[in-house]
Amino acid sequence: MNTLNYISLAVPDIKVAADWFTQVVGPPASGKALFEFDPSVTVKLVECKSSELGLPSIFDLGTLHLCFRVRNIEKVANTLISLDDTRLMGDIVDTGEGPIEGNRWIYFKAPWGTLFELQEWPNPPAYMSNSSVRLYHEHPVQRPGALYGIQGLDHAGYSVSDLESAIMNLNDLAGGVVVLRTEISVDADFTYRQFGVDVASTSRMAMVAIDGLNLELFEHGVSDKNPPRAITELGGHELTLGESKWASDLSEGIAPKRRMNFDFPG
Numbered sequence: 001m002n003t004l005n006y007i008s009l010a011v012p013d014i015k016v017a018a019d020w021f022t023q024v025v026g027p028p029a030s031g032k033a034l035f036e037f038d039p040s041v042t043v044k045l046v047e048c049k050s051s052e053l054g055l056p057s058i059f060d061l062g063t064l065h066l067c068f069r070v071r072n073i074e075k076v077a078n079t080l081i082s083l084d085d086t087r088l089m090g091d092i093v094d095t096g097e098g099p100i101e102g103n104r105w106i107y108f109k110a111p112w113g114t115l116f117e118l119q120e121w122p123n124p125p126a127y128m129s130n131s132s133v134r135l136y137h138e139h140p141v142q143r144p145g146a147l148y149g150i151q152g153l154d155h156a157g158y159s160v161s162d163l164e165s166a167i168m169n170l171n172d173l174a175g176g177v178v179v180l181r182t183e184i185s186v187d188a189d190f191t192y193r194q195f196g197v198d199v200a201s202t203s204r205m206a207m208v209a210i211d212g213l214n215l216e217l218f219e220h221g222v223s224d225k226n227p228p229r230a231i232t233e234l235g236g237h238e239l240t241l242g243e244s245k246w247a248s249d250l251s252e253g254i255a256p257k258r259r260m261n262f263d264f265p266g
């Protein structure tokens, strides 16, 4: 596979995380903690130091959730909870009117607490009747070696500080194209049940297609948002599109190059 893009994910114990990933999505590409997804992205697990902070909330800036495309979401959800320490959040949600009408989704927690998502799309997806651009939908019926019903990576979802800046940067610097937009209002009971945090929010969302990688961007209308975590911290991540490493908050565009400090002996 000709992978162009990388998503690095900080995990507290790389062996535990790689074993769990293998059970969910199938074996890694090279025996290392690298999981390749059609058509152009590799998820890389990176061990981080343990943290007393706990995991970031879905509303905190830069928070990433990876979402797997599935068929028969009820059956996949029921199979997932047979894995050790894997917990579903709330109920399977049927999305109402709009560009993702008929999409069905649910979040779940990995053993170390990071949120992931399952999503099942209707055929055809609702947005296609109003849009000439497309997300990546060419997933296999079944990803080899994965849990029954898991087809591949549906999207990487990011909480951003400024939706329009994130879209503009992804378009200018990586050729990303906006495929759909929507707005979602939820109350605190809903967010507690589905995401484990009790705060009401009106969130603006856009899905952007880049080289077959679907990105879901959320600007949450929540006042208290913690800053992004570094890749060295639990909940941290890094997105690399082609040659460029991005800031954790995609609104900020490409990350500034790290300053190199050389200590010469003598």
Ligand SMILES: [Fe+2]
Pocket (backbone or CB within 6 Å): 065, 067, 117, 155, 157, 216
């Ligand atoms: Fe998502």
